[in-house]
Amino acid sequence: MVYAVVRAGGRQEKVEVGTIVQLDRVQAAAGETIELPAVLFVDGDNVTTDAEKLAKIKVTAEVVGNLRGPKIVIQKFKNKTGYKKRQGHRQDLTRVKITGIK
Structure with a gap:
């Protein structure tokens, strides 16, 4: 079993060849093909965490498309003062398919 943990958009994602992952918006x-930096690489029983060896590992991904995440409602309320505030947010995302781990 070969997989890698990559750093993408301030988070870490566990990926294998063929998996589809949603990341923060990528330009x-x-x-198009993009490269993601590996944080951890597992090849069977061999686990690689050394920074020099990880620099040689290339995780490539193909951009499938751009989308927006679900609506998040932010509400603030203070009791007995009449203060209410409502705000919404939708995160810009990019869906990528992992094409290779070398």
């Missing part, structure tokens, strides 16, 4: 068009 790339659909169909």
